[in-house]
Amino acid sequence: MVSRISRRMFLKLVLASLASSACAPTDGSLPAQAPLGFGVVAAQGNPTPTSLPSADGTAATFLAAWANGDYASMYQLLTDADRAKISLEEFKARYFAALREATTVGIRTELRSLLSEGTQATAGFHVDWQTALFGRLKVDNIMPLVWENGHWAVDWSSRLVHPQLNDDYLMVRLDRVPMRGHIYDRNGLGLAVQGPVVSIGVVPGRIKDRQAVLAALTAVTGLRSEDIEAKIDSARPDWLVQLANIDPQVSVANDKMLSALDGIVRQESKVRVYRSGNLAAHLIGHMGAIPPAELSQWQARGYRGDEKVGLTGIEGWGESYLAGRRGGRLTILTSQYQEVAQLAEAPARPGDNIYLTIDKGLQADAENILGQRRGALVVLDPNTGFVLAMATYPRFDPNIFVKGADVATWNQLEYDAGRPLVERGCQEAYFPGSVFKVVTMMAGMQKLGLTANSTFTCTGTWNRLGNEFVKTCWKKEGHGVINLMDGLTQSCDVVFYEVGLALQNLDPFALPQVARACGLGQPTGIEIPGEASGVVPDPKWKMEEWGQDWYPGETVNMAIGQGDLKATPLQMARLMAAIANRGTLYRPQLVQRIVERGGTERLSQPQPVGKLPATPEQLAVIRSALEGVVSGPGGTARFAFQGANFSAAGKTGTAETDQENPHAWFAGYTPVDAPQIVVVVVLEQAGEGSKEAAPVFRQMVEAYYSRLKSPALPTPEATSPAQ
Numbered sequence: 001m002v003s004r005i006s007r008r009m010f011l012k013l014v015l016a017s018l019a020s021s022a023c024a025p026t027d028g029s030l031p032a033q034a035p036l037g038f039g040v041v042a043a044q045g046n047p048t049p050t051s052l053p054s055a056d057g058t059a060a061t062f063l064a065a066w067a068n069g070d071y072a073s074m075y076q077l078l079t080d081a082d083r084a085k086i087s088l089e090e091f092k093a094r095y096f097a098a099l100r101e102a103t104t105v106g107i108r109t110e111l112r113s114l115l116s117e118g119t120q121a122t123a124g125f126h127v128d129w130q131t132a133l134f135g136r137l138k139v140d141n142i143m144p145l146v147w148e149n150g151h152w153a154v155d156w157s158s159r160l161v162h163p164q165l166n167d168d169y170l171m172v173r174l175d176r177v178p179m180r181g182h183i184y185d186r187n188g189l190g191l192a193v194q195g196p197v198v199s200i201g202v203v204p205g206r207i208k209d210r211q212a213v214l215a216a217l218t219a220v221t222g223l224r225s226e227d228i229e230a231k232i233d234s235a236r237p238d239w240l241v242q243l244a245n246i247d248p249q250v251s252v253a254n255d256k257m258l259s260a261l262d263g264i265v266r267q268e269s270k271v272r273v274y275r276s277g278n279l280a281a282h283l284i285g286h287m288g289a290i291p292p293a294e295l296s297q298w299q300a301r302g303y304r305g306d307e308k309v310g311l312t313g314i315e316g317w318g319e320s321y322l323a324g325r326r327g328g329r330l331t332i333l334t335s336q337y338q339e340v341a342q343l344a345e346a347p348a349r350p351g352d353n354i355y356l357t358i359d360k361g362l363q364a365d366a367e368n369i370l371g372q373r374r375g376a377l378v379v380l381d382p383n384t385g386f387v388l389a390m391a392t393y394p395r396f397d398p399n400i401f402v403k404g405a406d407v408a409t410w411n412q413l414e415y416d417a418g419r420p421l422v423e424r425g426c427q428e429a430y431f432p433g434s435v436f437k438v439v440t441m442m443a444g445m446q447k448l449g450l451t452a453n454s455t456f457t458c459t460g461t462w463n464r465l466g467n468e469f470v471k472t473c474w475k476k477e478g479h480g481v482i483n484l485m486d487g488l489t490q491s492c493d494v495v496f497y498e499v500g501l502a503l504q505n506l507d508p509f510a511l512p513q514v515a516r517a518c519g520l521g522q523p524t525g526i527e528i529p530g531e532a533s534g535v536v537p538d539p540k541w542k543m544e545e546w547g548q549d550w551y552p553g554e555t556v557n558m559a560i561g562q563g564d565l566k567a568t569p570l571q572m573a574r575l576m577a578a579i580a581n582r583g584t585l586y587r588p589q590l591v592q593r594i595v596e597r598g599g600t601e602r603l604s605q606p607q608p609v610g611k612l613p614a615t616p617e618q619l620a621v622i623r624s625a626l627e628g629v630v631s632g633p634g635g636t637a638r639f640a641f642q643g644a645n646f647s648a649a650g651k652t653g654t655a656e657t658d659q660e661n662p663h664a665w666f667a668g669y670t671p672v673d674a675p676q677i678v679v680v681v682v683l684e685q686a687g688e689g690s691k692e693a694a695p696v697f698r699q700m701v702e703a704y705y706s707r708l709k710s711p712a713l714p715t716p717e718a719t720s721p722a723q
Contacts, residue, residue, distance in 0.1 A: 055145045056114045058152040059123035062143070063109035066127075071095060079146060079153040086156075098161050099129075101173040102137065102330055102344075105300045106130035112140075119147035133173070133302040134330055134344035139163065164332050164341050171343070175304065176327035180272065181351030183284055183314055183322070185360040186592050192284050192315065192398075195273030198251040198266050200244055200258075202228075205237030207263035216261055220246055220254050245271055245402065272308075272315075272402050278395040280363050282423035283356065283387075283528065283590060285313020286398035302326045308402070312421070314354060314590065315398075317527040321594055324351035350597040357386035357592040357604075365703040366391035369696060375663075375683040376424035376569045377700060382577035382669055382678045384606040385586025387526070388704075390570070394420035426526055426588075429534040429566035430682055433655030433689070434491045435665045436515075436561030438579065438622055441488050443514035444499040445618045447506060452485040452621040458494035464501055465553050471497055474654070485621055489628035491636050491652060493560055500559025504552045511555055512538035517613040518575050519585050520567050525609070526588045534571055537564040562656060573680040576650070576667045578612050579626070580675035583619055585610040626650055627672050637666065640694035646701060647672040652689035661685040666693035670701050677704055 058077055065073040071092045075083065078091075086094075099107075106129075113124035122142050129137040141163045144155040158165040165171060183192035200221060207213050214225045221228075221244040228243060235241045251258070251266055258264050272287050287308045290298045295305050303309065303326070310319040327348025332340040362379065366389040370377045379389040396413055413421055422428055444450040460478035463470045473479065473493040479486075487495030503510045515521060521536030535541075537558065539550035557563035570588055578585045587607040595601040612619065626649035629635040636652045650668015657663060664686040669675040679700045681693040 052116070052119070052147055053152070054114065055116055055121035055123065055147075055152040056111065058145060058154065059114065059121075059125065059143055060111050062154050063111055063125055066095075067107050067109045069107075074154075077154050078156045079148060082154070082156045091156075094158055094161055098165070098171045100299065100304075101171045102129055102134065103132040103173070103299065103302045104129050105132050121145040121147075121152065131344075132300055133326060133328060133346050135346075137330075137344055162332075162343075164343070168335050169340060170333050170335070172331055172333045173304070174329045174331060176329075176348040177307075178324035178326065178348040178350045179270070181318075181322040181324065181353045181597075183318075184353065184355045185358055185363070186355060187359065188355070189360045190275055191280060191356070191360065192272060192274050194270040195275075196248050197245040197269055197271040197273075197402075198248050199242055199269055200246055200251070201240050201242040201265050201267075202232060202263050203238065203240055203265060204232045204235055204263070207232075209261065213261050213263055216254070216257055216264065217243060220250055220258070240265055245269075272398075274398045274402075276360070276364075277399065278397045279360070279367065280356075280358060280390075281313075281395055281398050282392050282421075282425075283313055283358065283363075283390060284398065285310060285315035285317075285528075286396075286401040287311060287315055288401045312530070313423070313528055314356065316529045318354050318591070318594075321352040321354060325349035352597070353595045354591055355593045355595065356590055357381075358389055358590070359707070362704065362707055363389040363391065365389070365707070366700060367393075367395070369699045369703065373683050373686065373696075374418060374424075375681070375686070376428070377696065378425050378569045378573040378678075378680045379700065379704070380570075380573045380577050380588060380678040380680075382580040382675050385574070385577065385588050386592065386604075386606075387588055387590050388677060390423075390425045390590075392422070392424040394418040396420045423528060423530075424569070424682075426524070426528055426531045426568050426570040429532045429568050430663050430665075430684075431562060431565065431655035431657060432567045432572060433561040433653035433663065433665055434493075435572055435651045435653035435667050435689075436565065436567070437488055437491065437496050437559075438575070438626070438651060439515050439518050439520070440496050440499055440503075440511065440559045441484065441622060441625070442518070442612065442614045442618065443503055443511050444484065445621070446514065446613050446615075447510045448499070448502055450484050450499070452483060452624075454484045455481055456484070456487060456492070456495045456498050457481050458492050460494075462494045462497045464497065465556065469553060471556070485625045486628070486634065488622070488625035488651070489632050489636075490634045491629075496559045497556050500556040501552060503559070504555035508539050508550055508555060511558055512536050512541075514613055515558075515565075517610070518578070519610065520571055520575070524568075524570055524574055524588045526570060527590045531570075532568050534568055535564055535566040561653065569680045569682050572665075572667050573678050575612075576669060576680065577675075577678045579619060579622055580649075580669040580678060582616065583612045583614065584608050585612065623649060623672075626668065630668065636690045637694040640690060640698060644698060646670055646705060648697075648701060650694075650697065652694060654688045654690075657685065659685045661687055664689045664692035666690075666697040668697060670704075677701070 062074055062077050075088045075091050108128040110126040111123060112126055115122050122144055125141055125143055127139045131137060143160060145152050146155050158167050180194055185191055214228055217228050218225045231241050288311045290305055290309055299305055310316040327346045329342055330344040331342050334340060366377050370391045370393050372393055374393055377391040380387055400409060458473055458479040460473050460476050461470055479490060479492045482492055515536045521534050523531040523533050542548055542550050554563055558565050574588055587609050589604050591604055593601050593603045629637050629651055630641050630648045648668050648670040649672050650666055653665030655663040664683040666689050667680040669678045679697050681696045683692050686692040
């Protein structure tokens with residue numbers, strides 16, 4: 001016996017259920033944040049009265065399940081015959097394939113009418129496909145239903161996915177991939193451009209001499225024979241199996257051998273080329289396959305999922321500019337790939353070109369000067385925040401990702417102890433050591449009222465925390481009576497122990513607050529994904545991180561740049577730049593301008609993001625002390641600059657680590673009166689900053705002045721792209 005309820009009551013129950021699970025906006029738009037948006041609207045028409053219950057409940061439930069991506073519930077509403085004919089997985093695959101090809105990010109369904117006659121019914125419905133590539137596709141369709149086993153069931157076919165489909169037709173997106181934009185240096189010299197390549201592959205069904213084909217492909221691609229065989233054996237006979245990209249010269253040199261073998265296919269195309277190899281590799285970044293965990297996000301942007309995309313550096317940051325706008329046609333094809341209908345079309349737009357702030361020649365100088373010493377070297381314009389060069393070691397060649405890095409090569413890069421994929425200038429945070437003393441001095445003047453002539457006594461040891469916590473100065477015999485300004489010039493540890501303890505007694509948060517106001521403990525905002533924040537510890541941080549109380553000795557340690565304090569070379573370069581330009585913190589920028597193919601350009605402007613927490617008079621004291629480091633009689637770096645024909649100011653740093661040797665730092669600027677560049681050097685486990693890092697600073701400054709003479713570092717406007 002079948003229980004009957006009124007049609008009105010049944011609809012109320014169905015719609016109440018849908019309302020409790022769906023949240024589609026009433027304006028018809030789709031929620032952009034969901035992989036598949038959803039919504040359903042009830043029938044508008046009046047069905048023909050029958051002695052059977054109305055079929056609109058089944059139709060509405062089916063459409064609501066589609067809008068919610070609940071394919072299992074949809075499948076359960078099919079007729080017995082349909083479920084015998086197609087499995088749940090095949091059923092899902094029909095929908096998934098269409099949604100994927102259309103770049104669908106949301107579905108909204110609407111039941112518009114219902115007509116019934118005996119055990120047959122038809123429901124008219126409307127579907128809005130919100131797509132990433134083609135915009136909104138509006139489709140009207142008809143759903144047949146039949147009465148069986150005491151309930152209404154959906155008489156399903158592929159036409160319910162789209163009315164122009166059938167079981168032998170496919171919905172296919174024919175992509176139009178635009179030319180990728182180029183990356184240039186500030187003078188228009190090519191860093192990453194589109195260059196010719198030959199894609200080599202094989203059609204398994206055409207191979208006649210398998211061993212000869214394997215031998216030839218192994219020779220020209222460098223791939224292992226067993227890897228090639230595995231790809232061939234997993235493909236259909238008529239598939240083109242792409243294996244690798246090879247240089248056109250290699251293709252030409254082996255043309256006779258490759259042309260004589262059936263099954264091998266070569267196609268010319270354009271791919272990313274990094275013409276200077278590993279030069280500025282970390283800044284430019286590299287392209288690669290879409291990570292599986294991010295696939296849905298990329299597909300929501302109109303990507304198919306098998307493309308190479310920008311993953312790191314400017315390639316990653318600027319993907320939306322460089323890639324342009326993908327285009328294509330959404331079509332219905334027969335199983336013989338004949339076009340039946342075109343459903344939608346989207347024009348492609350070429351990618352924009354990105355000009356960096358770096359000078360290619362100066363970048364090469366920086367990398368040559370840093371050499372194979374593990375660490376980083378940053379060159380910054382203190383008056384704009386623009387990066388002129390940023391070198392790091394170890395380095396890598398981004399071209400290997402274009403050709404397709406094999407597992408062994410990828411593992412070598414990923415798990416190398418030297419971490420060659422890390423941009424140490426901004427993705428690595430170090431103990432800053434005595435370079436941080438400029439912050440402590442600033443805090444002492446600002447919070448404690450200290451002046452340049454505030455005096456201290458250094459005997460070489462310091463026990464103000466108790467005899468069980470005796471600390472020493474780097475100068476074992478001590479500096480004697482010394483004032484605050486000379487304390488920075490000579491890097492007297494005892495001076496900064498005293499200042500640190502006084503700040504602790506005033507307020508344990510005082511020194512961390514000044515450090516953060518100097519831009520530490522937070523990303524600078526440079527256009528390189530994965531920038532490190534560094535660490536500025538304080539009592540709150542320690543309790544949250546370790547569940548422990550803060551001790552006075554921790555502020556004392558921080559005062560000389562040790563403890564849990566960490567900063568990136570770029571953060572310290574920005575701080576030194578602000579001291580040089582008399583107080584303005586700029587956001588470091590690597591992108592100088594973005595130029596569309598039509599010629600319209602967006603020029604980056606200097607972006608002030610804050611002011612140092614110090615008066616002009618206090619900053620003048622710090623600058624005088626830093627000048628003394630380089631040229632004063634007690635300066636810690638004076639020997640490294642003997643005979644220099646330029647003026648400079650800076651600070652040495654020797655940061656203790658858990659390794660045997662400390663990190664060597666030097667951070668400074670030149671010339672003293674009107675600073676043009678800031679240079680920061682950090683060398684990992686290299687020794688003393690005055691002996692190891694200061695000479696590197698000097699070499700970099702000399703290279704900069706040499707380029708100013710012939711040729712000058714030109715301004716970027718009025719230059720044309722050159723490759």
